[in-house]
Amino acid sequence: MNAPLSLLPAPFSANLSSSAVDVLVDALGDAYGLNRRERSVAHLLMLGSVRGIASQLGLVVGLIDAQAREVYAKTGAANRRELVRRAVRMAAARDLADAPVAGPRLRTIAPAANGGPTPFAA
Secondary structure (H helix, E strand, O other): OOOOHHHOOOOHHHHOOHHHHHHHHHHHHHHHOOOHHHHHHHHHHHHOOHHHHHHHHOOOHHHHHHHHHHHHHHHOOOOHHHHHHHHHHHHHHHHHHHOOOOOOOEEEEEEOOOOOEEEEEO
């Protein structure tokens, strides 16, 4: 995501495509070790409320709520907004880890006055 989560208008779920949520859920799941069911619940939570999910799937709200609490407990999130915020952070960290290093490469040629190498731009 290019924009910080705090800049996303509320409700944030209306602005997330399913493929964007897939990326977020993968990053969140990898970071917190979510299993397949927990990833599915996290995906649904990012797109809608517990009541909406239960209604859409024809399940009891209590069941979805219990599964949501498991996901929140495992990720340390207190609510859906924080779950998305954590997912965005994990996805951004993953992107940064995969990004090429920018800037000049440093190499050493001579010891510095303190005995250590002196770096200079190549």
